[in-house]
Amino acid sequence: MDYFAQQLINGLVLGSVYGLIAIGYTMVYGIVGMINFAHGDVFMIGGFIAMISFLVLVSLGLTAVPVILLIVLLVSMAITALYGWTVERIAYRPLRHSFRLAPMLSAIGMSFVLSNFSQVAQGARVKPVAPIITGGYTLHEGASGFVVRLSNIQIVVVLTTIILLLLFTWLVTRTRLGRDMRACEQDQTMAALLGVDVDRTISMTFVIGSALAAVAGMMYLLYYGLVDFFMGFVAGIKAFTAAVLGGIGSLPGAMLGGLAIGLIETMWSAYFSVEYKDVAAFSILIIVLIFMPTGLLGRPEIEKV
Amino acid sequence: MRAPGIAYILKKALISAAVALVLFSLMIGIRTEAGPTGQLIYWTRFGELFSLVAVVFGGSIVIEFARQWLGPSGTRQLIPPSVQKGVALAGQFVAPALLIFALLVPVIFYHQRYLLDLSILVLTYVMLGWGLNVVVGLAGLLDLGYVAFYAVGAYSYALLATSFGLSFWVCLPLAGLLASLWGVMLGFPVLRLRGDYLAIVTLAFGEIIRLVIINWQSLTGGPNGVSGIPRPTFFGIPLTPGDDGLAAKLGIAFSPTHRIVFLFYIILALALLTNWVTIRLRRLPIGRAWEALREDEVACRALGINTTTTKLTAFATGAMFGGFAGAFFATRQGFISPESFTFQESALVLAIVVLGGMGSQLGVALAAIAMIGGFELFRGLEQYRMLVFGITMVLLMIWRPRGLIGHRSPTVFLKQARAISSDLVKEGHG
Helix, strand or coil, rough: HHHHHHHHHHHHHHHHHHHHHHHHHHHHHHHHHHCCCCHHHHHHHHHHHHHHHHHHHHHHCCCHHHHHHHHHHHHHHHHHHHHHHHHHHHHHHHHHCCCCCHHHHHHHHHHHHHHHHHHHHHHHCCCCCCCCCCEEEEEEEEECCCEEEEEHHHHHHHHHHHHHHHHHHHHHCHHHHHHHHHHHHHCCCHHCCCCCCHHHHHHHHHHHHHHHHHHHHHHHHHHHHCCCHHHHHHHHHHHHHHHHHCCCHHHHHHHHHHHHHHHHHHHHHHCCCCCCHHHHHHHHHHHHHHHCCCCCCCCCCCCCC | CCCCCCHHHHHHHHHHHHHHHHHHHHHHHHEECCCCCCCCCECCCCCHHHHHHHHHHHHHHHHHHHHHHCCCCCCCCCCHHHHHHHHHHHHHHHHHHHHHHHHHHHHHHCCHHHHHHHHHHHHHHHHHHHHHHHHHHHHHEEEECCCHHHHHHHHHHHHHHHHCCCCHHHHHHHHHHHHHHHHHHHHHHCCCCHHHHHHHHHHHHHHHHHHHHHHHHHCHHHHHHHECCCCCCCEEEEEEECCCCCCHHHHCCHHEEEEEEHHHHHHHHHHHHHHHHHHHHHHCCCHHHHHHHHHHHHHHHHCCHHHHHHHHHHHHHHHHHHHHHHHHHHHHHHEECHHCCCCCHHHHCCCCCHHHHCCCCCHHHHHHHHHHHHHHHHHHHHHHHHHHHHHHHHHHHHHCCCCCCCCECCCCCCCCCEEEEEEHHHCCCC
16 A cells, blocks of 8 residues: 555656646647647757756855756746747748648657757766755655655655646636637637737747746656656657647646556556556557547547538 | 848847857757766867857858748749750659669679668668558558558568578568558557547557567567578578579579679569559559548548548558568568667658658659668768758758659549649648
């Protein structure tokens, strides 16, 4: 029981990270109808920027952990958002009215560019970072001696995710930008006719998605203590799986899917085998899509003839 | 409308340079590395940072000038009709000329082993492109996991040959059969899925196959791969220097190039088989059902076409050709490992198909030659190679989203076969 509880905590934390990335995927799909293959690599860039910022700040002599975290968070979000904006401007905007596969291939190309860019710029080796946030709380001391631990970093990750989600929901439901986003999602032409700046709204969607991915990158860095140039691909596929699982186009679905994938992965590697955890996650996706072709919370696609 | 002046260009270039500065400030300006004690250390590279920003600045000015010279996007340059006719006439000869050239490659380049190897690689990708063309180009089913069938074909041949000692010619149809079996197994879950869901499931499928190959060590040898895969024989006669070799039987001196030439003709024959089968199938009801499925699935069903069998046969056929190519790959290399079957390969083959213009046989061949040839040309760039490949992919999609071949020839026509613009061909909705 204790083992299960620990795995539950671990799975929820991992799921939060996936959920943050999945939101970016689902937002972009909802508004422009394309799969942003480069999003996983934007997450990786976010992790790298966070790592470099940590390094510079620590070597400059800053020691107050909350201050460091805040600065790194802001810097990472800002720069990664700019990456997302640039990727959209260069690779996707010219192809917006082209056929469906063109932006997808452009995205795949951009994904290669980003991951190889970080490989060339920072070297191909894995970068380890000394643990910044340490310590935790012992929740329960089991009879067999197994300790259920909730570490501080786990609390930070979950809290940050919750805060960001609340912020984001407020953004989508209450602000002008959110209304524009929802309008573009429903009918782009009509939104343009009603005075919504479609180009700017789409750019802002990419920017916000990338900022969230940057936070996920920073959380990943804090939680696992390392970044490498290839983590974007794997995390990207899993986060996209999460987005599809939850129903692509649906924001709560993305978070739900993320948590589901995180839990599946953790439970499978805890109780069955570690090597096949990715296979388990993908297989669950396939099974869910067989029975619910639009995902758990997705809107059924109505095809007009 | 007056063309924007120098001030506008300078402003745009400055903005681009500023963005580049922010983007590259941390990633390039600061270089981290694991230091001698395992801790991360860093050093600054401001020189490179500023030179890169300067390059971006200069580059944007150049691009702006080029854009102004070419006119607003969408303007067509008027090519005089005589030139158009000439190009159209020449275009008809490209395919036969290419075929004759391909047949003569071993003769022309007999002493350049490197070029022969390269042409074998190119032909392998041409065959993969033609195989994926059946799924993506003809049936409109977006398949991102094609490398799975390639892997299944390669491993089937490798394991059958090393465990049971079966020859290449016996294993080839078996590899195709097993691969198409997996194609059908992929087809079942995706029957009800559209567009992007289909894409992600095929991607997941490709990854599942790769992970299973890596982890099922007892069967596939895991990351160590399978080695000692036997080479193909000329219908039972091995190509070895000994007395039972083909060279001895034919009475000519043995040369290692013989095997390369033999391999070249095998892959050429396989690729031509793929091409021929595809062209013939296009004219049969199944091929027409595929193209109907690509254009409009609902109309397809309304006409009574069984979309289930259509989709499954598309997957199975495409997978079969992938399996053949995989078996050939295994025998050519003599050793296979899971590293050859990553998503990058799927993306490469998909890029070849889209770049060649989906559904166009000649286009796919030309695109494969261009991409693989180009990839080899960039070998000198080492670590920058994939980066350049990615940038090229993006640039090509922006410039020519419809692929190199701008038109399709119709499969059925009333009076006269007129070229259809590729803009009118739908796809990816499957």
